Amino acid sequence: MGASAGAAAESDDAALLVRLREGDDAAFGELYRRHAPVVRRFALSVQRQGVDVDDVVAEVFLRVLRAVRAGRGPRDTIRTYLFTVVRRVVAEWSAARRYQLVGADELTERGPRQGDHQVVQAEGELLARAFLRLPERWREVLWRTEVEGHRPASLAAQLGLTPNATAVLAHRARRRLREAYHQAAELPLGRGA
Structure with a gap:
C-alpha cells in the first residue's frame, strides 16, 4: 500500500471512529471487517500455547468497542492500538493460564x-x-x-x-x-x- 493509500485508510479509520463514538454501530462493523484479518495474523505471531487466536481477536475488538464508547481508545490510527491490545490480551491470558493448576482428574473433565x-x-x-x-x-x-x-x-x-x-x-x-x-x-x- 502506498503512502497516499495508507493516509487515506487512516483518514477513513478516523471518520469511522468518530461515527462509532456517536453511536453508529455500522462503523464498528466496518472497522472490524477492515482490520480483523490483520489483527488475527498479528495475534498468530504473538500467540502463546493454550490461547485461542479467534478468542483473542474477539476480545480485542470488544475491548476497543468498550473503550471508544466510554470516550477513550483510539482517535485516528486504530491499527497500532489494536496491536497493543492484542499483546495485552495474550499476556493476560497466558499469565492466567500459567497459574491454573490442573490435576489429572480435572484434565479428563x-x-x-x-x-x-x-x-x-x-x-x-x-x-x-x-x-x-x-x-x-x-x-x-x-x-x-x-x-x-x-x-x-x-x-x-x-x-x-x-x-x-x-x-x-x-x-x-x-x-x-x-x-x-x-x-x-x-x-x-x-x-x-
Whole structure:
C-alpha cells in the first residue's frame, strides 16, 4: 500500500471512529471487517500455547468497542492500538493460564467430550428462559450493561433514574437472573418460559 493509500485508510479509520463514538454501530462493523484479518495474523505471531487466536481477536475488538464508547481508545490510527491490545490480551491470558493448576482428574473433565455442544445449547436455552422471565425493565438494564457494555451511570437518564438507582437496578437484575436460571434448571427442558 502506498503512502497516499495508507493516509487515506487512516483518514477513513478516523471518520469511522468518530461515527462509532456517536453511536453508529455500522462503523464498528466496518472497522472490524477492515482490520480483523490483520489483527488475527498479528495475534498468530504473538500467540502463546493454550490461547485461542479467534478468542483473542474477539476480545480485542470488544475491548476497543468498550473503550471508544466510554470516550477513550483510539482517535485516528486504530491499527497500532489494536496491536497493543492484542499483546495485552495474550499476556493476560497466558499469565492466567500459567497459574491454573490442573490435576489429572480435572484434565479428563476439561478435555473435549462428545456431546459438549448439547450441554452448551441446553445451558443457552436455560439462560434464555431465565432472562425472559425477568421484568422488561430488568431485561433492558441487563442487556445494556452486560451485552452492550454500558455503565449504569451512562444509562440513568435514559431509564429516568439516578446513576445510583440504575446501578442498584442492574445489581438486582443480575441477582434475579441467577435465581431464575437456577429455577429454570430445576424444570424439565420442555416446560416453563
